Amino acid sequence: MSTSNSPVRRGSPAAAHLTRRDMLRLGAAGAGTLAAAWAVAGCTPSASARSAPLQFWQQYAPAPQQDPNLVAQSQWFLDNVDRWAKAGERPVDMVYIPAYTDPTNTRLTTAFASGDGPDLFLISPGDFLRYYNGGVLTDLTPYLTQEAIDDFYPEALATRTVDGKIYGLPMEQEPLAIFYDVPAFEEAGLSEGDLPTTWEEMLELGRRLSGGQRTGLVLDTTPSYYQNFTFYPWVWQGGGDVVDPRTQQATFDSDAATAALALFGDAVGSGAASRTLPAGGDMVGAFTNGYAAMWQTGIWQVEAMRQNAPDHPYGIFRLPAPPGGESVTALGGWAWVVNARGRDPESAARFAAEVMGSMSAESVDRAVQWNGVDKGNIPARRSVTEAIGDSGAFEDPVLQQFRDEILPTGRAEPRYPPVIYKAVSNAIQNSMLGGADPRQQAETAQAAISSYLETYEGGSLV
Amino acid sequence: MSAVTVSRTAGRARAGAPAPTGKAAQERRQRRAAFWFLLPDSLGLFVFVAVPMVLSVVLGFFRMDGFGSFDFIGLGNYVRMAGDPQFWSSVRITLLYLVGVVPAIFVVGLGLALLVQQKIPFVGAIRSMLFVPYVISLVVVAMVWEFMLSERTGVISRLLGLFGVDDVAFLGEPSLALGTVVVITVWFQMGYYMIIFLAGLQDIPGEYYEAARIDGAGAWQRFRQITLPLLRPTSFFVVVTATVAVITGGLDLVFVLTGGGPAGATTLLIFYVYEQAFLFGELGYAAAIGSVLVLVMLAWSALMFAVTRGGRFDND
Numbered sequence: 001m002s003t004s005n006s007p008v009r010r011g012s013p014a015a016a017h018l019t020r021r022d023m024l025r026l027g028a029a030g031a032g033t034l035a036a037a038w039a040v041a042g043c044t045p046s047a048s049a050r051s052a053p054l055q056f057w058q059q060y061a062p063a064p065q066q067d068p069n070l071v072a073q074s075q076w077f078l079d080n081v082d083r084w085a086k087a088g089e090r091p092v093d094m095v096y097i098p099a100y101t102d103p104t105n106t107r108l109t110t111a112f113a114s115g116d117g118p119d120l121f122l123i124s125p126g127d128f129l130r131y132y133n134g135g136v137l138t139d140l141t142p143y144l145t146q147e148a149i150d151d152f153y154p155e156a157l158a159t160r161t162v163d164g165k166i167y168g169l170p171m172e173q174e175p176l177a178i179f180y181d182v183p184a185f186e187e188a189g190l191s192e193g194d195l196p197t198t199w200e201e202m203l204e205l206g207r208r209l210s211g212g213q214r215t216g217l218v219l220d221t222t223p224s225y226y227q228n229f230t231f232y233p234w235v236w237q238g239g240g241d242v243v244d245p246r247t248q249q250a251t252f253d254s255d256a257a258t259a260a261l262a263l264f265g266d267a268v269g270s271g272a273a274s275r276t277l278p279a280g281g282d283m284v285g286a287f288t289n290g291y292a293a294m295w296q297t298g299i300w301q302v303e304a305m306r307q308n309a310p311d312h313p314y315g316i317f318r319l320p321a322p323p324g325g326e327s328v329t330a331l332g333g334w335a336w337v338v339n340a341r342g343r344d345p346e347s348a349a350r351f352a353a354e355v356m357g358s359m360s361a362e363s364v365d366r367a368v369q370w371n372g373v374d375k376g377n378i379p380a381r382r383s384v385t386e387a388i389g390d391s392g393a394f395e396d397p398v399l400q401q402f403r404d405e406i407l408p409t410g411r412a413e414p415r416y417p418p419v420i421y422k423a424v425s426n427a428i429q430n431s432m433l434g435g436a437d438p439r440q441q442a443e444t445a446q447a448a449i450s451s452y453l454e455t456y457e458g459g460s461l462v
Numbered sequence: 463m464s465a466v467t468v469s470r471t472a473g474r475a476r477a478g479a480p481a482p483t484g485k486a487a488q489e490r491r492q493r494r495a496a497f498w499f500l501l502p503d504s505l506g507l508f509v510f511v512a513v514p515m516v517l518s519v520v521l522g523f524f525r526m527d528g529f530g531s532f533d534f535i536g537l538g539n540y541v542r543m544a545g546d547p548q549f550w551s552s553v554r555i556t557l558l559y560l561v562g563v564v565p566a567i568f569v570v571g572l573g574l575a576l577l578v579q580q581k582i583p584f585v586g587a588i589r590s591m592l593f594v595p596y597v598i599s600l601v602v603v604a605m606v607w608e609f610m611l612s613e614r615t616g617v618i619s620r621l622l623g624l625f626g627v628d629d630v631a632f633l634g635e636p637s638l639a640l641g642t643v644v645v646i647t648v649w650f651q652m653g654y655y656m657i658i659f660l661a662g663l664q665d666i667p668g669e670y671y672e673a674a675r676i677d678g679a680g681a682w683q684r685f686r687q688i689t690l691p692l693l694r695p696t697s698f699f700v701v702v703t704a705t706v707a708v709i710t711g712g713l714d715l716v717f718v719l720t721g722g723g724p725a726g727a728t729t730l731l732i733f734y735v736y737e738q739a740f741l742f743g744e745l746g747y748a749a750a751i752g753s754v755l756v757l758v759m760l761a762w763s764a765l766m767f768a769v770t771r772g773g774r775f776d777n778d
Contacts, residue, residue, distance in 0.1 A: 133527070276612065341530075419742075433636060
């Protein structure tokens with residue numbers, strides 16, 4: 001105890017020259033110097049920061065799993081960035097984000113909120129408008145030739161375009177259909193000829209196939225953007241819509257929307273569909289364990305079946321239509337977008353255009369590799385569809401059926417902002433699981449959407 | 463120590479200041495030591511708790527789009543809150559959740575504590591087993607229960623099927639979903655509160671029970687006249703902390719189990735805040751709701767402290 005504060009020490013030569021005030025001054029000066037250095041470093045990017053690789057956030061690469069299909073998809077991305085770097089361009093780092101496709105994942109939201117969003121990222125249609133209205137998407141049109149723009153299917157570009165300017169380059173088109181489990185049908189003495197073409201037939205079949213541990217028909221039940229995505233085509237089939245794309249006015253109080261809400265309510269109420277997702281939402285597990293007979297979902301399940309149950313027999317059919325209506329499906333799919341507030345949007349936009357939107361043979365070949373081999377889904381560009389033909393993954397008759405029979409009935413997933421999403425989601429949930437009156441729910445949602453649109457400013461709602 | 467005292471006293475004397483007594487100097491040194499010991503914690507609390515809390519309150523007066531755009535809207539978020547039926551629905555659900563969980567946790571926690579206080583075989587193992595759910599990740603807890611409660615295929619549904627109860631969708635039926643979440647919450651928290659109550663029970667002197675027995679008091683009388691009154695400080699702690707835990711917790715459980723559904727039946731206020739902030743980018747509105755939550759909890763804690771005179775029970 002007598003060491004540091006002892007009179008002897010206090011009287012030592014060193015201490016005599018450093019008073020307490022001196023120490024305070026020195027401390028303040030040191031802190032000031034550090035703060036200034038930090039501020040300068042923060043304001044002025046160093047040479048290394050200016051040439052640091054751009055970041056591309058997505059759900060594919062580098063693959064954390066060893067599954068050959070996922071490794072191949074990851075390698076597709078890694079090959080693209082390697083090629084880009086070897087061409088002497090600014091390198092791009094692929095950053096794998098776990099659960100990136102989950103709309104409730106907060107990584108991207110918080111990154112942008114803190115002003116640190118990635119230079120490139122993948123985006124789904126449901127999220128597009130929020131980022132566009134936030135002013136963080138780069139117009140990619142100047143980096144594309146007219147020939148390349150015309151090569152995209154109009155419905156693939158529609159929800160990534162605002163006022164004629166393209167802000168996202170789609171990688172694929174992902175239509176919805178109803179998958180069915182062949183063994184479940186056979187057990188019930190049913191065949192392909194019994195596949196439903198109307199809503200009533202679908203519900204009847206769902207009731208017939210339900211029993212024991214098996215759910216006859218699975219419609220998505222969890223409140224989410226995804227549930228809305230699966231619901232929209234049922235509204236469109238009767239000629240309805242949530243917002244009229246021409247007038248930009250709410251139209252959800254239509255008979256078509258009410259009928260779609262009633263369909264979801266009847267499906268659950270009659271016992272044709274379950275209140276929760278069997279097998280925790282895993283369609284492959286549900287089919288192979290006999291937990292579900294029919295499931296409304298998307299083309300990505302073809303790859304899931306190929307990976308996890310290659311020998312299990314299943315089929316697909318287009319969404320049944322209401323009386324007097326036409327079968328319509330929704331087209332999802334992810335698109336490349338460039339952060340306008342990123343470190344080098346120009347370089348990032350050139351990279352995106354080169355890989356996803358160039359008419360060069362190399363760009364088309366890369367897309368053929370992605371859609372026709374590694375991923376196995378429907379291309380967003382005509383030239384790629386033609387180049388693939390019935391080769392590679394499209395030797396699979398289910399993928400051919402998706403391309404030839406279901407895609408032509410497709411309409412792009414709408415890009416509604418959160419308030420509209422929530423109004424529709426509440427109506428679906430209350431009608432489907434809460435036993436509420438569909439007409440009343442449609443009117444409540446209509447009122448909420450109309451009120452929101454009165455003051456809405458931003459990209460058009462399509 | 464004495465050397466320092468002498469030196470400082472001498473220094474002051476040289477400067478002409480009145481010489482403090484030895485006791486005053488000691489107190490000053492103790493205060494200085496306390497200051498330096500408390501400084502790191504205080505700084506940490508200031509930077510990581512106080513500043514974000516103040517910023518969050520300030521944020522509640524802005525409209526933010528999540529991309530760096532701020533618009534000062536005064537009380538706009540609070541006005542919106544007052545007329546937002548979803549907000550009031552989540553308040554109602556949170557109150558139901560609170561009313562369901564806190565009394566149940568109190569009763570179950572105390573009951574288990576009384577049980578494991580007994581001299582029974584393997585009591586250590588039993589205590590550990592009861593505590594284990596509390597240390598498991600809530601996401602894992604939710605997933606395990608989701609599988610067990612799975613409609614048609616879960617083990618609980620199958621068991622009920624043996625008794626002729628078929629197709630019960632515990633997580634898909636609005637009238638059952640919140641109750642199910644309450645049961646799961648009590649299940650994973652009961653071990654923690656059991657330990658708290660056990661500590662309180664072990665603080666009660668055994669002589670009291672012995673004297674009561676000699677006086678002919680039965681088990682129920684001993685519980686009512688000795689255990690409950692002497693557990694009041696522990697009970698106070700349990701009620702306050704369980705209330706705060708219930709109001710601010712449950713997000714991960716609801717997120718995994720139901721996503722706020724079915725038909726909004728499990729949209730707790732904290733889940734609504736999360737949805738507004740991270741799903742819709744309404745950071746200002748979410749911050750305003752968060753501020754109201756903090757105010758409610760402060761008011762609740764203040765009320766509890768006022769009722770119990772600062773949580774002191776010594777003079778009872």
